[in-house]
Amino acid sequence: MFAHLPEETLMDVVDGTAGPAAREHVASCQSCRTWVAGAAEAWARASDSGVPEPSPLYWASFRRQVGRRIEGERRPGAWRPVWLLPVAAAAALLVALPAIRWPHSSPSPSPGLLPALPAWSALPPAEKDDGLEVLRAVATNDPEVAAGFERGNLLEMLSDLSDEESRALAEQLRSDVGKGGAL
């Protein structure tokens, strides 16, 4: 495109790092001088075009959001909620138990006559929830889970899960429930 000076050298002239020979050429060459002047002007206009500055409060919020997302994701090699696996298994078992056909149980109606299950049903109160004992019995095998129960912060621990971990847990539950025949 420019036979006079190579592109790199012209750029050196624009940003003021070119050697004397290149500068002398540009000073005496109309074509190169015009290009350098045009490029320098375009560069100056580009430099002057600021980015709209967000509110000062934005940066603190930005930091918090990044921190929250990182907390949710956890670093590779860092703490993993290993206690979730037995809890997931126990929960799946709890859901699946009523659906298991025990040999001594009365014949169940045909699947076509079963009432449709609601998409969500409330758990019974803790004092009437027999399943909770089963869950505790399984869960307390793991000291971390036991601690979670003791502190009563299971929900908090669950809410700390990243999207990926939540999906894995949901997948595990679905798979276990599916095997138990509850769905």
Place this chain on the structure above:
Amino acid sequence: MPATVIVETLISPLVVSAASERLGRLASAAVREDDLEAIEACRRGEREAFDRLVERYQRDVYRLCYRFVNNHEDANDLAQEAFIKAYRALDRFRGDSSFSTWLYRIAVNTCLNFRAARKPAADELPETLSDGRARADESMESDEQARRVRAAIQRLPEKQRATLILKTYHDLTHEEVARVLGSAVGTVKANLFYALGNLKKMLAEEGRG
């Protein structure tokens, strides 16, 4: 003779310039050292140490992303994404370059991937701009001018755009831009050459319009 004149005579501009350059280098070395300390702390599991890095670089990363996408919402998402990717990859940061160079590289790649996935290819210019293209022009107030320059930069081919953004708005040397983009210094200069040529044509056409 007044003291100020004596001081001005004794301290020549060259001395001031050398002292200022030395101070700049010392400050930059201190920042680099603090970055490394924060990274080591993160590797030990002290997540809060990463806040220091976010605080130090959030403005630069946000502005870098803004230059690529030209709107706050996407710039915010991309800047957050860049930091999170950096955090996930901290174990792989070897310290060959400064943390800021490494972080910029992640941010640039995040932006390029985003644009590749979202942006219709037709919006982008060919590698060199034909002289016949013309754009409508309106008032030339400074905000409007800035918006137009940003919009023109958006239309540059991606390597030219990335080079121009890093060189112009982040004050990186050609060598640093080359490290961020993973290319040769000569390529950086050539990309900048064509970026400025294209930008000049686009702005001139707007002026004529």
